[in-house]
Structures are given as structure tokens and as C-alpha cells.
Amino acid sequence: MxxxxxxxxxxxxxxxxxxxxxxxxxxxxxxEGFNFAGSIKLKAAVEMIDHAERAGTLRPGSTIVESSSGNLGVALSMVAVSRGYHFICVTDARCTLTARQIMRTFGAEVYVVTQPHPVDGLVGARVRRVRQLCADNDDYFWPDQYANTANQAAHYTxxxxxxxxxxxxxxxxxxxxxxxxxxxxxxxxxxxxxxxxxxxxxxxxxxxxxxxxxxxxxxxxxxxxxxxxxxxxxxxxxxxxxxxxxxxxxxxxxxxxxxxxxxxxxxxxxxxxxxxxxxxxxxxxxxxxxxxxxxxxxLDTVYQTQWFTDLYGAEMMDGDHAAPGSTGSERMSA
The missing domain is CATH 3.40.50.1100 (Rossmann fold)
Structure with a gap:
């Protein structure tokens, strides 16, 4: 138990x-999804926040802000709300609607970047937005999953x-x-x-x-x-x-x-x-x-036939590569 x-x-x-x-x-x-955040990213989220708390760089009342395409954002939003922090996730349109809704349910703010950086793409645009938010707010803390050695320490230990x-x-x-x-x-x-x-x-x-x-x-x-x-x-x-x-x-x-x-x-x-x-x-x-x-x-992306054909073309789908739900049905009864 x-x-x-x-x-x-x-x-x-x-x-x-x-x-x-x-x-x-x-x-x-x-x-690695058998936890309340649903992914391996919980390990990194906990290790980075634990490390910041021990170092004194994350203090009561602080706001955590991070760039994430989804899973780390969900993990950090859960950790933040359970420890009394506010969380802001800076993401882009590739983040699934479900992940965004989970973060908002935990009380997080979700900023969706729409314009990619001309060289570094959407991730680069997200990181620049995070840096600007931290520069404008003294009580914001950025774990920085891209450079934080606590990220890999979670998997070493x-x-x-x-x-x-x-x-x-x-x-x-x-x-x-x-x-x-x-x-x-x-x-x-x-x-x-x-x-x-x-x-x-x-x-x-x-x-x-x-x-x-x-x-x-x-x-x-x-x-x-x-x-x-x-x-x-x-x-x-x-x-x-x-x-x-x-x-x-x-x-x-x-x-x-x-x-x-x-x-x-x-x-x-x-x-x-x-x-x-x-x-x-x-x-x-x-x-x-x-x-x-x-x-x-x-479910609304990878497992949707229309999403697949819109992106990759119907010719990429044949009898051996049809979506799992493409032959399924839904019945209603009075």
C-alpha cells in the first residue's frame, strides 16, 4: 500500500x-506515465523544483515560468499548485488541447506563441518570451529545462x-x-x-x-x-x-x-x-x-485520421496504416 x-x-x-x-x-x-502528471517529465519537474527550493532561488509566493510543448508544463503545473506556487507555461500551437486544459485546471496560465523566431523556430520564440517575463518580474523563477543539470540528475538518480x-x-x-x-x-x-x-x-x-x-x-x-x-x-x-x-x-x-x-x-x-x-x-x-x-x-491529433491526412496526405494511409478508430463506430440508443 x-x-x-x-x-x-x-x-x-x-x-x-x-x-x-x-x-x-x-x-x-x-x-513512465504511471504518476499523477502522466509522463516522465514529473521526475525532472520535481528534481528542478526541489533543487531550487534547497538553493533558495525559489521562494514562497514565487511564480514558476517555463517553456514547454506539453508534458513538462503539465508536470510543473501540478507540482506548483501542490506547493503553493503560481505557474505560467509558454507553449505553442503544437501543444495538445488536452494538455492545455489540464494545466489550466491546475490554475496555470498558458501563453501560446504563434510566431516562430526566424532562426530558432517556435521553441526559440517561447524561450525569448520566458526570458522577457522573468526580466519584467522579480518574483518569477525559470527552471530552464534546457540547461538545468537537475533535469538529468533526476534520471541519473x-x-x-x-x-x-x-x-x-x-x-x-x-x-x-x-x-x-x-x-x-x-x-x-x-x-x-x-x-x-x-x-x-x-x-x-x-x-x-x-x-x-x-x-x-x-x-x-x-x-x-x-x-x-x-x-x-x-x-x-x-x-x-x-x-x-x-x-x-x-x-x-x-x-x-x-x-x-x-x-x-x-x-x-x-x-x-x-x-x-x-x-x-x-x-x-x-x-x-x-x-x-x-x-x-x-486523441485529437495522433489518433485522428483527419489530422493525419491533412498533414501527411491520404496517400500515406493504406489498409495497413489506417487509424485505429477509422473502422470503429458509435451507436446511440433512445
Whole structure:
């Protein structure tokens, strides 16, 4: 039995899904959404706020302000309201309506940036808005997930040990990259305690993190329009770049077996599957993929046929790649 008094102190660390039957490879998906914020971002949110409170940079009555595409904003809004802070999330139109509504339900303000920065895109515009808000208000605190080492510390002290405790014979780790906090924290721990693990970073086509061109991306979560301030590529063995179409298809494929995962998780699974196609000699080892989120917040985007066809074209959808709900029906009775 677990009894909690605040929602930010609850997180289930040891749920893994065996994906062998679903993707044809022995991959164990670490499900990070079993907490009251619904994603892995709760770990970073708690660690950054705890660190700021200990350092005295976050004081009673302060306002927390952060740039987020959704999941961290939800996590910070929950942590803020449970500890008596006000929270402002600066996001953009890619943030799902559900995530925005959750934040507002927790009492947060949500600012939606509509004009991208000419070089740094929407993320750059969001960061500039955060900086301006902090410059104009002395009692505003910016955790800065992009540069804050407490972000990766959460995964060095928790995610990495959780994985190795469950799979001490681990051979492969697949992890998605946004700010690179999860990647760096978990990988630093594994390099110290099981250096033989092969680390595969999963990024999104259109992200600049590993040197690619900055292109439009519609699914919030992984990828970035700004170079990572936390990434050390020496910790990474391989990189897989995933087109968003493959992210959606992975989500749909898993939904047909009853697993409703979010866009970030779909990207990681799609990337792991592609990596195995290019490295068949690695089959049979013990692999863990980190699944950051669940799919409820993506019901009006990733899981909508019209959203998909509007963005990627109807020709990208065929009998094998139809949306899970495209053949479903709804009945009403008197």
C-alpha cells in the first residue's frame, strides 16, 4: 500500500511492457506515465523544483515560468499548485488541447506563441518570451529545462537505477531525445555501472539536436529547434532519426493491441524497430526502451485520421496504416 499526501511524490518505477509479440524484437518498454502528471517529465519537474527550493532561488509566493510543448508544463503545473506556487507555461500551437486544459485546471496560465523566431523556430520564440517575463518580474523563477543539470540528475538518480535493477543483464538502451535530460542522466548512470550497454538515441526528423536541418514538426515532445545544452555525444553509440509518419504508425500499431501510447513513446518504438532492421545481428539481446508518455493527450491529433491526412496526405494511409478508430463506430440508443 502507498499513501501519499501530495501528488508529486507518487511515481510507479517498475512497469515494463514486453514488446516482443508486437514489434518482433525482445524490447522491454519502461512505462513512465504511471504518476499523477502522466509522463516522465514529473521526475525532472520535481528534481528542478526541489533543487531550487534547497538553493533558495525559489521562494514562497514565487511564480514558476517555463517553456514547454506539453508534458513538462503539465508536470510543473501540478507540482506548483501542490506547493503553493503560481505557474505560467509558454507553449505553442503544437501543444495538445488536452494538455492545455489540464494545466489550466491546475490554475496555470498558458501563453501560446504563434510566431516562430526566424532562426530558432517556435521553441526559440517561447524561450525569448520566458526570458522577457522573468526580466519584467522579480518574483518569477525559470527552471530552464534546457540547461538545468537537475533535469538529468533526476534520471541519473532514478531512471538509470530503475532500469538496471530490473534488467542487470541489459545490452541495449533506446531513449528519445528532447532536452537530452533523460538521455544524459540515465546513460551517465549506465556508463558507470554497466559500461557495455549500447545506447541508441532516438530523435525526430526536423530536429537540430544531432546536426540535422530545422524542419517543421507537428508532434510535441521529442526533438528540438535549438542545439541541446546538455547533450554529450560521447555517451551515444548510435542515433536514429524518425519521420513523424512512422511515429504515428507505431502509435496506431500498438493501439490495435490495446496499448495507447503518446507521440514520444511512438517515436522511440519506431526508432528501435528501425535500428533492429539495420542491426539484425543484435537480435536476442536484452533491450529496454524508455516510454515517456501515454496517448490520451494525443486523441485529437495522433489518433485522428483527419489530422493525419491533412498533414501527411491520404496517400500515406493504406489498409495497413489506417487509424485505429477509422473502422470503429458509435451507436446511440433512445
Amino acid at each position: 502507498q499513501i501519499v499526501t501530495t501528488p508529486d511524490r507518487f511515481n510507479v518505477p517498475d512497469v515494463f511492457v514486453d514488446l516482443t509479440r508486437l514489434v518482433g524484437q525482445r524490447i522491454f518498454l519502461k512505462c 532514478r531512471t538509470g537505477p530503475e532500469i538496471l535493477d530490473a534488467f542487470p543483464d541489459l545490452d541495449l538502451l533506446f531513449v528519445g531525445v528532447g532536452t537530452a535530460g533523460t538521455l544524459m542522466g540515465a546513460t551517465r548512470y549506465l556508463r558507470e555501472h554497466r559500461p557495455s550497454v549500447r545506447v541508441v538515441a532516438i530523435d525526430v526528423v526536423g530536429s537540430v539536436t544531432f546536426g540535422g536541418p530545422n524542419l517543421p514538426r507537428m508532434i510535441p515532445g521529442l526533438g528540438s529547434a535549438l542545439p541541446s545544452k546538455q547533450l554529450d555525444v560521447s555517451y551515444v553509440d548510435d542515433v536514429v532519426m524518425v519521420p513523424e509518419v512512422d511515429t504515428v504508425r507505431a502509435c496506431w500499431h500498438l493501439a490495435r493491441s490495446g496499448f495507447l501510447f503518446g507521440g514520444s513513446t511512438g517515436t522511440v518504438i519506431a526508432g528501435a524497430s528501425r535500428w533492429y532492421e539495420e542491426h539484425p545481428e543484435a537480435a536476442g539481446g536484452t533491450a529496454v526502451a524508455i516510454g515517456p508518455d501515454f496517448g490520451e493527450r494525443y
